[in-house]
Amino acid sequence: MANLATPTLDTACIRADFPILSHVRPDGKSLIYLDNAATTQRPRQVIDALVDVYASRYANVHRGIHWLSDQTTDLYEEAREKVRHFINAPALEEIIFTHGTTESINLVARSWGDANLKSGDEILLTEMEHHSNIVPWQQLAARTGALIRWLPITDDGLLDLTALGQFLSKRTKVVAVAAVSNVLGTINPVAAIAGHAHDLGAVVLVDAAQSAPHLPLDVQTLGADFVAFSGHKMMGPTGVGVLWGRRELLEAMPPFLGGGSMIRRVQTVGFEPAELPAKFEAGTPPIVSAIGLGAAIDYLNRIGLEAIVAHEQMLTRRAHKVLWDVGGVRILGPSPQHKSGIVSFVVAGIHAHDIAQLLDRHGIAVRAGHHCAMPLHQRLGLTATSRASFYFYNTPSEIDALGDALRDAKRVFRRG
Numbered sequence: 408m409a410n411l412a413t414p415t416l417d418t419a420c421i422r423a424d425f426p427i428l429s430h431v432r433p434d435g436k437s438l439i440y441l442d443n444a445a446t447t448q449r450p451r452q453v454i455d456a457l458v459d460v461y462a463s464r465y466a467n468v469h470r471g472i473h474w475l476s477d478q479t480t481d482l483y484e485e486a487r488e489k490v491r492h493f494i495n496a497p498a499l500e501e502i503i504f505t506h507g508t509t510e511s512i513n514l515v516a517r518s519w520g521d522a523n524l525k526s527g528d529e530i531l532l533t534e535m536e537h538h539s540n541i542v543p544w545q546q547l548a549a550r551t552g553a554l555i556r557w558l559p560i561t562d563d564g565l566l567d568l569t570a571l572g573q574f575l576s577k578r579t580k581v582v583a584v585a586a587v588s589n590v591l592g593t594i595n596p597v598a599a600i601a602g603h604a605h606d607l608g609a610v611v612l613v614d615a616a617q618s619a620p621h622l623p624l625d626v627q628t629l630g631a632d633f634v635a636f637s638g639h640k641m642m643g644p645t646g647v648g649v650l651w652g653r654r655e656l657l658e659a660m661p662p663f664l665g666g667g668s669m670i671r672r673v674q675t676v677g678f679e680p681a682e683l684p685a686k687f688e689a690g691t692p693p694i695v696s697a698i699g700l701g702a703a704i705d706y707l708n709r710i711g712l713e714a715i716v717a718h719e720q721m722l723t724r725r726a727h728k729v730l731w732d733v734g735g736v737r738i739l740g741p742s743p744q745h746k747s748g749i750v751s752f753v754v755a756g757i758h759a760h761d762i763a764q765l766l767d768r769h770g771i772a773v774r775a776g777h778h779c780a781m782p783l784h785q786r787l788g789l790t791a792t793s794r795a796s797f798y799f800y801n802t803p804s805e806i807d808a809l810g811d812a813l814r815d816a817k818r819v820f821r822r823g
């Protein structure tokens with residue numbers, strides 16, 4: 408394990424924990440992985456935890472009365488406690504394991520939304536949301552006759568809080584907002600928004616998919632009612648995510664999915680749901696993935712989120728400067744001090760997909776497209792952008808390599 412006690416990160420030491428980062432591609436290029444907003448890589452410690460469960464401690468949870476099932480159940484519930492501690496939730500019962508942010512938001516829109524919204528009510532979203540925090544609300548609006556309103560962004564990629572008073576009213580029943588935009592990188596003032604929303608009686612859901620892996624998250628000071636995030640964006644396995652909700656809300660909500668484990672009793676005439684959190688964990692849960700997420704949280708805690716924030720800030724500032732120096736590059740979103748480690752950009756005269764392909768020739772992995780944020784791209788007057796996104800294992804020299812590769816891409820296009 409890397410020496411993680413110092414406040415500045417020893418990236419060489421950290422990178423040694425991530426087997427894939429020293430992978431050499433078939434064309435001999437080493438990998439520069441700048442697609443962390445899509446999904447992150449895993450350290451040995453997480454991979455080992457997964458292998459350990461499958462090799463020696465795997466059974467189904469909460470069902471067996473045998474020793475092996477007890478072992479697995481203990482590990483699964485320990486993972487829940489690690490999540491609770493990581494986000495400072497008041498109670499273990501408030502931590503629901505789902506399959507990811509998308510499912511967590513769908514759970515709330517279906518279960519809380521169907522029970523609480525009616526025709527004429529309003530749902531407030533922002534122009535910078537990911538489709539996962541749009542479509543479930545559009546489906547809810549279609550089912551109930553509720554209306555969706557869109558909090559605008561400013562031209563420099565911040566939420567336009569001066570417009571909040573116009574968009575938030577007694578008719579607003581729910582405000583759903585990303586803590587960090589997956590395209591602009593903007594860190595949104597969620598606690599302030601939640602305060603205004605609560606004054607008017609609205610419930611607040613925070614999409615923390617891009618913030619939980621990078622910024623400290625304390626649900627008690629955040630002031631939200633629901634928080635959703637995904638394991639795979641924070642070094643955990645795919646297929647596991649978290650929904651945190653206030654206990655009183657979760658207790659009043661009907662189950663989302665029906666099946667085994669979420670019931671106390673089933674009779675021919677009907678069923679009685681289980682207590683929290685089982686009520687929302689129908690069927691066999693993502694057992695091993697949740698345990699792997701626990702191992703990822705252990706790793707994050709050892710590094711420390713403060714050091715991660717500082718490192719990613721440094722990388723973002725450097726990326727802005729490097730891209731600016733390339734020339735002809737439009738950087739989207741606000742200045743680095745308002746951003747997490749996400750830098751989206753367009754290069755004059757070259758399509759985002761061509762940029763991503765040319766960067767790939769240099770071994771650099773970035774993402775191109777609408778990044779599941781089509782309404783945002785529409786607002787920006789673009790159909791596609793390229794996105795470089797960082798994690799604590801990325802280095803300044805990788806950012807410099809991005810600049811060099813972009814210069815080369817421009818040369819290639821000029822020649823073409």
Ligand SMILES: Cc1ncc(COP(=O)(O)O)c(C=O)c1O
Nearest residue numbers: 507508509537539589614616637
């Ligand atoms: C802001 C945001 N919300 C939601 C999601 C959806 O996450 P998942 O696909 O893990 O459910 C993503 C994924 O990129 C995201 O960036």
